[in-house]
Amino acid sequence: MTDDRHRRPEDVRAFYDAHRTVRQYETHEDGTPLPMPSEHLDVILHAAQRAPTDATAQLYSLIRLTRPELRARVADLTTNAHIATASEAFVVCADVRRVQRVLEVAGQQGGTWPAIAVHFGIGDAVMAGTNLLTAAEMLGYQGCWIGGVLNGLEGIIDELKLPQGVLPFAALTIGRPAEDAPYRPRVPRPLVIHTDTYHDGTDEEIRHATEVMNPIAARGGQPGDWARLLTMYFGQGGGMEKREPGLVAALKRQGLWAGGE
Numbered sequence: 001m002t003d004d005r006h007r008r009p010e011d012v013r014a015f016y017d018a019h020r021t022v023r024q025y026e027t028h029e030d031g032t033p034l035p036m037p038s039e040h041l042d043v044i045l046h047a048a049q050r051a052p053t054d055a056t057a058q059l060y061s062l063i064r065l066t067r068p069e070l071r072a073r074v075a076d077l078t079t080n081a082h083i084a085t086a087s088e089a090f091v092v093c094a095d096v097r098r099v100q101r102v103l104e105v106a107g108q109q110g111g112t113w114p115a116i117a118v119h120f121g122i123g124d125a126v127m128a129g130t131n132l133l134t135a136a137e138m139l140g141y142q143g144c145w146i147g148g149v150l151n152g153l154e155g156i157i158d159e160l161k162l163p164q165g166v167l168p169f170a171a172l173t174i175g176r177p178a179e180d181a182p183y184r185p186r187v188p189r190p191l192v193i194h195t196d197t198y199h200d201g202t203d204e205e206i207r208h209a210t211e212v213m214n215p216i217a218a219r220g221g222q223p224g225d226w227a228r229l230l231t232m233y234f235g236q237g238g239g240m241e242k243r244e245p246g247l248v249a250a251l252k253r254q255g256l257w258a259g260g261e
Helices: 009-017 038-049 068-078 097-105 114-138 147-151 153-159 203-217 226-234 239-253
Strands: 060-064 088-095 142-146 166-175
Touching: 038 114, 060 114, 068 088, 068 147, 068 153, 088 114, 114 142, 114 166, 142 147, 147 153, 147 166, 147 239, 153 166, 153 239, 166 239, 203 226, 226 239
Parallel strands: none
Antiparallel strands: 060 088, 088 166, 142 166
C-alpha cells in the first residue's frame, strides 16, 4: 500500500523550483484585495501553527492586517505598496511576552534572557512564516517576505500596539500572482552546505558564485552585478548600516536588548 504523503523526489524539486517572489497580485477591478477563501486561510494558519519550536514555547505571533487604512499605513512604513493589495498580509513577530504571561498566570517568576529571546523568537517566527507560505504555495498562491519592516520599526510597533517582548521580524504577503516573476538563482551548494566543518570558499569559488548570482541583480534589460547589489545593502554606508540604529532602538524599547547601555 502506498502512502499518499510520500512524493517522488522530482515532484518535490519541481514544487520548490516553482517558488517565486511575487509582489503583484490579482485584485478586484478597483484594486482592492481579492479575499482568500476562508478554508484556504484556515489551512495556511494551521500550517503556521504546526511549525517546530524549541522547549514547546512557540515564541512568535502573526499580526494579520485586515483594515485597509492599517494596511496602507504599514505599506507606507515599509515602503512596500503590495501590502495594501495582497489577499492576505501579516507582520511576523518574535514574541516572548506570551511565555512570560503563562508563567505570570501560573504564579511563577520569569527569568531574564533577552539574547535567548531574540535567538529563539526569530527562529520560531521564521519557521511559522515559512510553513504558512509553503502551504499557500501548495494552494496555488505566491508571496513575498518583506524585510522592509526595518524601515519603519517604531511606527509599526506603535500601529500594531506591540507590547514589550514582541518584535516585528518581517511582513509577509500572500495572493494569486498577477505577474510572471523570474526564476532566481541560488549560491552554489558547496558554499552553503558544509560537511562536518565550515568551508570558507576559495577566491575562485566566490567569483564563480558571484557569476551564478549575477542574474538576480539584473534590472531593465541590463546585466546584473550581484557584488554591487550586496554592496548597496551590506557595504560601508549601505542600507543595512542605516537600518542598524533603528533595530537597536527597537530591541531596547521592546526589552530585547542584551548589549548593555
